[in-house]
């Protein structure tokens with residue numbers, strides 16, 4: 001299991017099996033309006049061959065976390081603290097040259113919009129072949145052969161001729177496949193997929209997700225799959241991290257979290273999701289309010305201004321005390337274990353049928 005083994009804020013040794021260990025990660029941006037706390041004490045592990053899903057609304061810190069793992073933040077305006085250990089190598093203090101060597105080689109990213117990742121000025125084939133030549137020292141001929149193989153692997157028809165096409169000559173689904181080929185060409189050990197299918201129609205989305213699963217089996221890569229779609233995650237991930245306001249608020253195996261969620265924010269995400277085969281006359285229940293400002297996040301539990309369960313917690317703990325996230329399967333909330341279970345069964349579960 002891709003477990004998250006220590007409490008947020010704790011320093012923890014890298015487990016022998018973790019390919020990526022993130023410990024107490026804090027990412028802050030300087031802006032004209034002040035300091036944005038984009039990630040605020042986040043810890044997790046990802047094992048080889050497993051998929052960790054990260055869910056949360058926009059601004060929850062999912063994408064910033066992963067751009068930081070890749071070292072793609074602006075060092076002039078960003079402060080990064082904590083530890084990111086990839087295959088035994090500490091990345092927070094690594095030099096740009098070392099990070100460059102890792103990107104595309106050990107770690108690769110698939111973005112939501114292939115048009116931002118593919119240059120319109122070069123053929124698709126050239127854009128897949130170049131990182132392969134750079135990281136492996138392969139000749140042009142070898143790289144072209146490898147590129148054709150990769151295009152075939154991701155299901156591009158007639159790869160021998162399509163290799164010389166420009167991105168605009170590909171459909172949206174084919175561009176996404178080409179980007180996956182580009183990400184996997186060097187057999188990365190860790191693949192970060194950031195909303196990789198959001199812009200695609202449902203049929204193509206399903207094909208791309210199946211493709212990613214097949215390729216993971218073949219290449220044995222660890223995957224971090226970022227999405228706001230809990231339906232997609234149930235099919236893709238082994239483990240799940242729910243993020244809110246730059247922090248992890250719930251984690252566990254995907255099965256545990258989706259079958260028996262224990263945090264009011266996760267309840268909100270699940271209740272606001274349309275269900276296949278669900279009662280169409282029943283209204284969806286969006287989470288009231290909007291995600292908090294990361295310039296000036298709320299005190300205590302960051303979810304308290306939107307939470308319907310604060311009355312059940314004694315004192316002003318919800319607004320005054322940050323709930324910790326314990327080790328293993330856990331949720332960061334002041335409700336007792338019994339209150340979480342009772343509320344889920346009595347109030348939330350009936351809405352999810």
Ligand code: SF4
Nearest residue numbers: 301304307318333334
């Ligand atoms: Fe809601 Fe309080 Fe739990 Fe936060 S700690 S999720 S505000 S009940």
